[in-house]
Amino acid sequence: MSSGLLWGPFIFTEKNYTMANMLKIYDPISKENKEFEAIDPEKVGMYGCGPTVYNYVHIGNLRAYVFNDLLKRYLRYSGYEVQHVMNVTDVDDKTIKGSIKAQESLKTFTEKYLAAFLEDLEKLNIELPDVMPKATDHIEEMVALTELLLEKGYAYKADGSVYFRIAKFPNYGKLVGLEKQELKENAEGRLSNADEYEKEESNDFVLWKGYREEDGDVYWETRLGKGRPGWHIECSAMAMKYLGETFDIHCGGVDLMFPHHVNEIAQSEAATGKPFANYWMHNAHVILSGQKMSKSVGNVYGLRDIIEKGYNPLLWRIALLKAHYRTTMDFSFDDFVEVKAIADRFVQFMLTIDTVTNIEYNDIDMEAVITEHRGAFIEAMDDDFNVSSAFAAIFDFMNEVNKSMDIINTEQAKDVKVFMFELDEVLGFIEPLYDQYRIELTKKIDEAQADTLVAKRNEARKAGDYAKADEMRDKLAAHGLVVDDTAQGPIIKLK
Ligand SMILES: [Zn+2]
Incomplete structure (x- = not known):
């Protein structure tokens, strides 16, 4: 390409930094941040x-998966190997009811929604978990776990089903501060066959559901x-199978x-006598313009709806990333203007870095600038994922580089770019947006034969024929392109 845009392959360098393990994670039980200590220091x-x-999941549901992706990427960035497991619930009250209503087999019915879900993950640049176990593939593990609970007296049979005996488990409800003895006493003998029930009402919940007619052909003989x-x-059953008892x-x-x-x-703890998970992280909800997403309000949107409205799905990723995971995110479609501005800021920064051709020495210590901002980014993320401070550190970095853009040299530009991509190992939107932009730009440049138009425009300007130069500019504009005259020469951009 000879449009004046310069970019080339860049090389990921070995990480030349080590990180002290200072990650702190909010603990819902003590309601304080707790220093993260992995069971295996490397994994x-x-x-x-x-x-x-x-x-189909709605855009609010997707918050959990973007957050899990951020968590996984940041743990990896912090030097850990990560084993990420995410289950797929393909049998429960809702899937059975839905498949019967749709007159489809449970498998056909659930596979359709699973495929749509995976598409959403891809569009949001969410990495697939290492293991995505389906419930229907793990019936044996669930039966074995239930048997163990029966053996230990934590479970009992009633009406063909098996229930968990809450009264036998003293720590029941500790996670949510639901520890009142009377709740547990009341729970004894009150059975709930439903997968979900009302808050604050503890019930002896079901582990294994005996077959009922409304289950249709969904059952296992065990x-x-x-x-x-x-x-x-x-x-x-699936968490312990793939990650161990703790x-x-x-x-x-x-x-x-x-x-x-x-x-x-x-x-889990009743069965093993060991702690289940050492840290619990819960993402808050998304509400739209102050209202909970619900069918009755008519404000339930899927990622497809956002795309149909003309928004890049990665903008939704940015919007979700920007909000602290424990804060309810109140979003309105007008907020896309701000999110788009953030996306543009990143892309334009990367493109400007690409235009650096200067090879002269200067006294900027780019390594020190990068180290300082990396430190600020890590400090923010280590603080229970303080993403707004982390974004602030990156914006500050880009501002500082922008100020010296005219004098930095190609070596420094390369370091800046490598650092931005390093940050993107955590954020996961800079590189895809930058790539999309370049693909789109290349396509439009080809369509418009922009190189010829720019050359003609330059000639016309040299000859003082401004009417002709404007005509060339308009032709470029008709293809969605603009020319930016910089010290390095004219640069073609998307309008
Ligand atoms: Zn679960």
Whole structure:
């Protein structure tokens, strides 16, 4: 390409920094930040509750997965190897009900929504978990775990189902401060067959559901009888299968804290006598213009709806990243203006770096500038993922580089670019946006034969024929292109 834009392959260098392990994670039990200490100092096991594949997820649901992605990327950036497990709930009350209503087999029904979910992850540049176990592939593990609970007296059979005996587990509800003895006493004998139930109402919850007619053809013949697993036991069985009896971090939306996570803890710890997860991280909800997303309000949007409205899905990633995970995110579609401005700022910065051709020496210590801002970024992220401070550190870095853009040389420009891509190992949107921009630009330059138009424009300007120069400019504009005259010569950009 001879448009005056300069870019080339850049090389990831070996990380030349070491990090003291200072990550602090908010602990919902003590309600204080707790220093993160991995069980294995080199490897972190994390489990995030995955989707129940009975419908298309909405943009608020996606917050959990963007947050899990950020967490995983940052742990890796901090030097850990990460084993990330996310379950797929493909059998529960909702999937069965939905498949019957749709007159499809449970598998056909759930596979369709799983495929759509995976598409959303890809569009948001979310890395796939290392393992994505499906509940229906792990019935045996759930049966075995239930049997163990029966053996230890933590579970009992009633009406063909198996229930967890809350009264036998003294720490029940600790995660959400639901520790009142009377709740547990009241719970005894009150059975709940539903996967979900009202907050603050503890019930002896179901581990294995005996077959009922409304389950249609969804059942397994097992040692526990004919039936299917309860929702909570799915996560316990799969988390422990892939991460061990005790693992580092368990994540999920704040709505899953009770009863789901409380029940996961009870089942798992009762069975093993060991702590289940050492850290719990819950992302808050997304609300739209002050309102909860709901069908009755008519404000439930999927990622597809955002794309149809003309927004790049990566803008949604940025919007989600920008909000601290524990804060309710109140978003309005007008906020996309600000998010788009942030995206543009990153892309334009990268493109400007590409235009540096200067090879002269200067006295800027770029390495020191990078080290300082890397430090600020890490400090912010280590503080229970203080993303706004982390973004501030990056903006500050870009401002500082921009101020000396005219004098920095190609070596320094390369270091800047490598650093930006290093940060993007955590953020996951700079490189894809930059790539998309260049692909789009190249396409438009080809379509417009922009090189010829720019050459003609230059000739016309030299000859003082401004009418002709303007005509060339308009032709470029018709193809969505603009020319920026810089010290390095004219640069073609997307309008
Ligand atoms: Zn779960």
